[in-house]
Amino acid sequence: xxxxxxxxxxxxxxxxxxxxxxxxxxxxxxxxxxxxxxxxxxxxxxxxxxxxxxxxxxxxxxxxxxxxxxxxxxxxxxxxxxxxxxxxxxxxxxxxxxxxxxxxxxxxxxxxxxxxxxxxxxxxxxxxxxxxxxxxxxxxxxxxxxxxxxxxxxxxxxxxxxxxxxxxxxxxxxxxxxxxxxxxxxxxxxxxxxxxxxxxxxxxxxxxxxxxxxxxxxxxxxxxxxxxxxxxxxxxxxxxxxxxxxxxxxxxxxxxxxxxxxxxxxxx
Amino acid sequence: xxxxxxxxxxxxxxxxxxxxxxxxxxxxxxxxxxxxxxxxxxxxxxxxxxxxxxxxxxxxxxxxxxxxxxxxxxxxxxxxxxxxxxxxxxxxxxxxxxxxxxxxxxxxxxxxxxxxxxxxxxxxxxxxxxxxxxxxxxxxxxxxxxxxxxxxxxxxxxxxxxxxxxxxxxxxxxxxxxxxxxxxxxxxxxxxxxxxxxxxxxxxxxxxxxxxxxxxxxxxxxxxxxxxxxxxxxxxxxxxxxxxxxxxxxxxxxxxxxxxxxxxxxxxxxxxxxxxxxxxxxxxxxxxxxxxxxxxx
Numbered sequence: 001x002x003x004x005x006x007x008x009x010x011x012x013x014x015x016x017x018x019x020x021x022x023x024x025x026x027x028x029x030x031x032x033x034x035x036x037x038x039x040x041x042x043x044x045x046x047x048x049x050x051x052x053x054x055x056x057x058x059x060x061x062x063x064x065x066x067x068x069x070x071x072x073x074x075x076x077x078x079x080x081x082x083x084x085x086x087x088x089x090x091x092x093x094x095x096x097x098x099x100x101x102x103x104x105x106x107x108x109x110x111x112x113x114x115x116x117x118x119x120x121x122x123x124x125x126x127x128x129x130x131x132x133x134x135x136x137x138x139x140x141x142x143x144x145x146x147x148x149x150x151x152x153x154x155x156x157x158x159x160x161x162x163x164x165x166x167x168x169x170x171x172x173x174x175x176x177x178x179x180x181x182x183x184x185x186x187x188x189x190x191x192x193x194x195x196x197x198x199x200x201x202x203x204x205x206x207x208x209x210x211x212x213x214x215x216x217x218x219x220x221x222x223x224x225x226x227x228x229x230x231x232x233x234x235x236x237x238x239x240x241x242x243x244x245x246x247x248x249x250x251x252x253x254x255x256x257x258x259x260x261x262x263x264x265x266x267x268x
Numbered sequence: 269x270x271x272x273x274x275x276x277x278x279x280x281x282x283x284x285x286x287x288x289x290x291x292x293x294x295x296x297x298x299x300x301x302x303x304x305x306x307x308x309x310x311x312x313x314x315x316x317x318x319x320x321x322x323x324x325x326x327x328x329x330x331x332x333x334x335x336x337x338x339x340x341x342x343x344x345x346x347x348x349x350x351x352x353x354x355x356x357x358x359x360x361x362x363x364x365x366x367x368x369x370x371x372x373x374x375x376x377x378x379x380x381x382x383x384x385x386x387x388x389x390x391x392x393x394x395x396x397x398x399x400x401x402x403x404x405x406x407x408x409x410x411x412x413x414x415x416x417x418x419x420x421x422x423x424x425x426x427x428x429x430x431x432x433x434x435x436x437x438x439x440x441x442x443x444x445x446x447x448x449x450x451x452x453x454x455x456x457x458x459x460x461x462x463x464x465x466x467x468x469x470x471x472x473x474x475x476x477x478x479x480x481x482x483x484x485x486x487x488x489x490x491x492x493x494x495x496x497x498x499x500x501x502x503x504x505x506x507x508x509x510x511x512x513x514x515x516x517x518x519x520x521x522x523x524x525x526x527x528x529x530x531x532x533x534x535x536x537x538x539x540x541x542x543x544x545x546x547x548x549x550x551x552x553x554x555x556x557x558x559x560x561x562x563x564x565x
Contacts, residue, residue: 003372006364006367006368006372007368007372009364009365009368010364010365010368010369013361013364013365014384014385016440017385017388017440017443018388019399019403019409020388020395020396020399020400020403020440021388021391021396021399023399023402023403023409024395024399027402034407035402036402036405036407036408036412037407037408037409037412037413038412076292077292077293077296078293080289080290080291080292080293081289081290081293081294083289084286084287084289084290085290087285087286087289088283088285088286088287088289088290089283089286090283090284090286090287090290091283091287093286093290096290096294097290099294099297099298099301099302100293100294100297102297102301103297103301105493105494105497105498105549106497106542106545107497107498107500107501107502107518107541107545108498108501109501109502109503109518109521109522109538110305110308110501110538110541110542111301113308113521113525113534113535113538114301114304114305114307114308114538115300115304116525116531117304117307117308117311117531117535118303118304118307120320120531121307121311123320133300134300136296136300137296137297137300137301140293140296140297144293194390198390198391198392198393198394200393200394200503200504201503201504201518204503204522205522205525205526214392214393214394217392217394217395218394218504221394221398221508230395230398234392234395234398234399237391237392237395238391238392238395241390241391241392242387242390242391244390245386245387245390249383253379
C-alpha cells in the first residue's frame with residue numbers, strides 16, 4: 001500500500017528526469033520554426049540544415065580532438081592514481097588523493113578562472129591546449145573512481161604469482177593486470193570523452209578562435225531562427241551519448257565481473 | 269652507486285612504489301590546480317590597468333568593493349540562497365527514489381535502475397537547460413498543456429526568467445548527484461537491524477525515523493555537499509532561464525574577466541565563492557563525523 005504510493009512517485013520522478021530528452025526529438029522533427037506547441041508537420045529539414053553549417057563541422061572536429069586527447073591523458077593519470085590508492089600505502093595518501101579528486105566538487109567556473117589567470121599572467125594564448133589542460137583536470141577524478149573499482153576487485157595474488165614466477169613488474173602489469181582491468185580502462189576513456197565533449201564553461205573561458213561544440217552551440221542559442229537546428233543537433237548528441245554511456249556501462253560491469261568482484265551499480 | 273641502490277630499495281618498498289605511482293597525477297594536479305588557485309588568490313590583491321597589464325601593489329580594495337557594493341553582496345547572497353534551495357529540493361525529491369531502488373527493487377535489477385537514473389545526466393547539459401526554457405516558457409509545454417486541459421486561460425508568466433526556474437532546472441541537472449550517495453548509504457544498512465526494530469514492536473514509520481533515517485544520514489549529507497558546491501558556481505542555468513533577477517555569482521565573474529577587464533575583482537569574487545564553499549563543506553563534514561561517531565559512541 002505504502003510501496004504503491006512510493007512506486008507511483010518514482011515513476012513521476014523518472015518522467016521529470018526524462019522530460020527534456022523526450023521533448024527534444026519532437027521539436028527536431030517538427031516543421032514549425034518556433035520551438036513551441038502545437039506541433040506542425042513532420043520534417044527532416046533541420047538535420048539537412050545542420051549538414052550545411054561548416055562552422056559547426058569545424059567545432060565538432062575541434063571538440064573531437066580535445067575529447068580524445070583529454071580522455072587518453074585523464075585515463076593514463078587515472079591508472080596511476082587508482083593503482084597507487086588500491087595497491088600501495090604511502091605517507092599523505094588521503095590528502096594527496098583528496099586533492100586529485102578535488103575538481104569533482106570544485107565549481108567548474110573556479111577551475112576555468114584559475115587556468116585563465118595563469119594563461120593571462122604567463123602571456124600564453126588561450127586555445128585548444130588550454131581547454132585540454134582543464135578537461136584532463138576534471139576528467140581524471142571520474143577515471144579514478146571507475147578504475148579504483150576495477151583495481152580493487154582485482155585479486156592481488158594473481159600479480160604476486162606472476163612475479164614469483166619470475167616476471168618483471170612491467171611484464172606483470174602488461175600480462176596480468178592490464179588484461180583484467182582493460183574493461184575499466186575502456187569505460188574510463190568513454191566517460192572522459194563524454195564529459196569533455198559536453199563540457200561548456202571551461203571551454204567557454206579558454207577556447208580561442210576555434211570554438212568547441214558546446215561553445216558553438218551556446219552561440220547558436222542566441223539566434224531564434226537557429227533553434228530548430230539546435231534541437232536536431234541535440235537529438236543527435238543525445239543518441240550518441242546514450243550509446244557511448246551504454247557501451248561504457250557494459251565494459252565497466254564486465255570489468256568488475258572479470259576481476260571477480262560484485263557490482264555495486266553506477267559510476268560515481 | 270650507493271645512491272642508486274638506496275633509491276632502488278626505496279622504490280621497491282611499498283610506500284616508495286606508491287609515491288612513485290601517485291606522482292604523475294599528483295604533479296599534474298599541483299601544476300594545473302594548486303598553482304592556478306594560488307595565482308587567483310594573488311591576483312585578487314592586484315589592480316588591472318590594461319588588457320594584460322596589472323599593478324602588482326597588494327590591495328584589499330576588491331574585497332572591500334565585493335562586500336560593500338550592494339550589487340555584489342546581493343549576487344553572493346542570491347547565489348547562496350539559490351544553491352541552498354536547490355540542495356533542499358533536490359535532496360528531498362531524491363531520497364524517496366534512492367529508498368525505492370534500495371528497498372523495493374530486486375537485487376539483480378538495481379544496477380539497471382541506477383543506470384536509468386544516470387542516463388539523462390550524461391546528455392548535453394546546454395541542451396537540457398535550454399529545454400527547461402522550452403518547457404517553462406510562455407508558449408511552453410506546461411502552459412500549453414494547462415491551457416489544453418482548460419485549467420488556465422492565460423499562460424502563466426511566473427514559470428520562466430526567475431529564481432523558481434533556476435531552482436527547477438538545477439534540481440533536474442543534479443538529481444543523480446543526490447540519488448547516488450543516498451542510495452549507497454541505504455544499501456549499506458544491515459537489513460537485520462530493521463527486522464530487530466520490527467520485532468521489538470516499532471511500527472513502519474517509527475522504524476524508518478529511528479533506524480533507517482539515522483543510518484542513511486551520512487549519504488544525505490554527502491548528497492547535500494555534492495549538490496550545493498557545483499550549483500553555487502553554475503553559469504549556464506541562471507543565464508538561460510534566470511532572467512535579470514535570477515543571475516548568480518558565476519555570471520558576474522565571467523563578465524568581470526572577459527567583458528569588463530577587471531580580472532582582479534573577478535578573482536576576489538572567485539576567492540570569496542571558494543571560501544564560502546569550503547566553509548559549507550567543512551561544516552557538513554564535521555556534522556557527518558559528529559553524527560557517525562555519536563552513533564557508535
